[in-house]
């Protein structure tokens with residue numbers, strides 16, 4: 001059963017009745033969110049990894065190429081080789097490269113439609129949920145040391161063009177209280193965020209029209225943007241060198257087995273999944289696994305459905321609430337616009353813009369209302385949306401944007417979680433070997449390195465060791481503990 005998104009919350013409410021509560025759920029109610037952010041690479045030194053590669057090279061078994069043969073079995077099979085899938089594989093191998101075989105199945109190896117490549121590569125520490133702040137802070141640390149983490153022998157170290165520049169969140173009088181609350185929580189965790197009065201905003205950003213603005217918050221450290229394509233290529237190259245197998249193919253189904261367990265009214269039949277069907281180069285292969293991880297980005301809901309999640313009875317009637325939502329990115333030129341100090345600006349009207357390079361180019365975008373969501377059967381761009389909806393907002397906030405030239409545009413799919421716009425991580429309560437890392441709803445690029453590490457810990461240690469993400473498990477839909485992140489752009 002595919003559940004209409006409007007009724008999803010109702011269904012969660014039904015599931016939250018005690019009958020369906022089969023597991024204990026951790027509560028974070030009064031916990032102060034003050035964990036220390038561990039340094040990237042705290043599990044195994046990147047130098048150790050490089051040394052091992054060097055040893056493997058000497059022994060003649062170093063791989064940096066993938067052949068497309070579908071393996072009959074793997075310990076861990078990852079569906080989707082975007083940034084999230086690649087990061088999960090990287091961290092599992094980083095923890096112990098020899099302990100497990102890992103296969104990534106990717107149907108679009110040039111990533112023409114992958115969200116990772118079509119994103120605008122932004123990273124910020126300014127979220128309203130502490131876990132999201134922590135995930136971003138860890139990623140900033142990871143990106144700062146990326147050459148240590150992702151360098152591969154005999155290859156140039158990756159240069160992801162990390163452009164450090166703060167996000168500027170502006171708030172109307174109605175949104176000011178929330179912004180103050182967010183800033184306090186972010187600072188408590190260790191993020192460097194400045195709360196700015198109207199006067200401070202006017203002196204730091206004199207080109208801003210502050211009409212309707214009460215205050216703002218500005219990121220002082222670790223925020224900015226980078227080139228997602230270079231990051232994904234570097235991650236893949238590193239994974240290949242560590243022995244991860246990338247297969248060019250599409251997962252089209254799961255094979256199930258039935259087993260019998262003792263229940264309260266006698267025996268009951270249950271199902272387990274332990275192999276997938278992969279369509280590759282016109283053939284269909286069966287590939288077995290001990291653990292499968294859904295990293296299919298915007299299509300994660302479909303992949304879950306292939307396993308029967310959302311089409312069965314009881315717990316299995318609840319679908320993974322993730323679907324593709326089309327978002328446009330426009331590139332414009334404005335020589336008189338804000339200069340090199342231009343922040344990544346998020347306006348209370350819902351639009352954003354940021355500088356692109358040093359030649360007075362800018363990127364911008366704005367999520368449509370629920371009623372105006374565009375069709376998702378293509379990646380065509382709606383230019384009227386820029387002219388009629390976004391441009392008037394831009395020109396209102398920055399008067400210099402009244403004269404600009406639209407240069408180009410593209411669109412991509414958000415991996416949109418229509419229940420609560422947040423990450424879904426951990427395993428499914430029925431299929432214990434089916435794991436999720438989905439539903440990032442527009443902030444997955446900046447969280448991918450941290451999510452990979454978190455899922456590695458959960459799979460190997462049985463817990464989220466570094467950043468506690470237990471509130472983000474699929475179980476929250478059963479208990480109706482939905483999480484609301486107000487900082488979704």
Ligand SMILES: Cc1cc2nc3c(=O)[nH]c(=O)nc-3n(C[C@H](O)[C@H](O)[C@H](O)COP(=O)(O)OP(=O)(O)OC[C@H]3O[C@@H](n4cnc5c(N)ncnc54)[C@H](O)[C@@H]3O)c2cc1C
Nearest residue numbers: 080082083084115116119120122251297412443444445446
């Ligand atoms: C326009 C836009 C702007 C964005 N801006 C930002 C930003 O500034 N900052 C930020 O943090 N995030 C941003 N995002 C969100 C971010 O891009 C995503 O959250 C993130 O890339 C998700 O990564 P992923 O690996 O899960 O998905 P993807 O990169 O989409 O990878 C999923 C992969 O799974 C494959 N796949 C799907 N189904 C199957 C199957 N059945 N078999 C085999 N393979 C399959 C697909 O081919 C795809 O390559 C943006 C997204 C868009 C669209």
